[in-house]
Amino acid sequence: MRKGEATRHEILEHAAGLASRVGLEGLTIGKLADDLDLSKSGLFAHFRSKEALQVQVLEHAGRRFAEVVLSPALAAPRGEPRLRALFERWRRWPKESGLPGGCFFVQAAVEFDDQPGPARDLIVRLQKDFLDAIATVVRTAVEEGHFRAGVDPVQVAYELHGIMLAWHHAARLLRDPKAEERARAAFESLVARARR
Amino acid sequence: MRKGEATRHEILEHAAGLASRVGLEGLTIGKLADDLDLSKSGLFAHFRSKEALQVQVLEHAGRRFAEVVLSPALAAPRGEPRLRALFERWRRWPKESGLPGGCFFVQAAVEFDDQPGPARDLIVRLQKDFLDAIATVVRTAVEEGHFRAGVDPVQVAYELHGIMLAWHHAARLLRDPKAEERARAAFESLVARARR
DNA sequence: TACGAAACCGCACGAGCGTTCTATTTTCTC
């Protein structure tokens, strides 16, 4: 029971990186087994279906995201600093977590927005939870008096998400060297607007 | 030579809709042929490779987008009205063009951001051209005096793109009924900021 | 150290993929 857990972890780790490049649908048990020097059937036995594999990869990445982005950000002082910490960690997360294809939640969200099933359900839950978390951070910024009272936290979360998606697009597809600079400018503008 | 053109057009039309749901990689010659009551080989003969099919679907959609979104928007009065027209048409384009899976450029951009080849090259060109077009519209708004002189047109294009991506995400994945409302609010905020 | 359980392998399967070849039907042109 010990060894199995370990290799399953290894598999999920590698699968997340692979999926960031080719997507969760593009994930292939054969390729995965090859990369990890396992037999196809040996690897398959850990999950018993491809769908289960996809779901577990998502769960794994969700836990990882919470560890690497959310929790540390929430450790920052309440209010605007916390929002800034979140932004910074969010931006660095694909690199830090060894996702060579960029944030693979972006890929998964687009891939499954039209394909019902447990994978889609899980993605929706994860993304909603995350957007809620952003909104909560913004709300505390209002409570702390950093942001003005009229600010709509959900709207800010929405717009921040848009900034990150545009950044992902500019950086990964367009290879625009100014992508980060633009994302930062947009973020500062968003914060300034909320503060004023 | 006439008939072939017609069915090829039909194929591309249907393929674009299909690809909006399953992606350009998920596109399958067999499924496509089935849907259109053609033989696999008969359909295949029109393109002679799947890659060529993908590229032609992209070209087709690009032309369509220019017809349905860009050109009509550019017919609006210079400046802010033109930007508004662009926003409105852009928002309606997946529905108007029979893309049941939402804007399939979003799907394609994410799918190919890491897979070199002619398809990726074409997507990059199309997206760059479009972002340039937005920036140009913003620039004319500055020239017309609708927007203030300090506005960075490229930055505005970047942020508008982000708003649309967030909208796509909220509407399609999260099925958020307020998605459009939020997109509109973000757009108004963007315009107000540029105007002030 | 022995033994039961867990982990893993090799092999095979049926299905679907993109692609090729040859033959047949349909379309266009003079």
Add this chain to the structure above:
DNA sequence: GAGAAAATAGAACGCTCGTGCGGTTTCGTA
């Protein structure tokens, strides 16, 4: 309306996919 050219069909290929099965190796524990 005949004949060339184009469009389509049918069958087959080699490959890869996810999945199932039976046996072998490795591990964890008593």
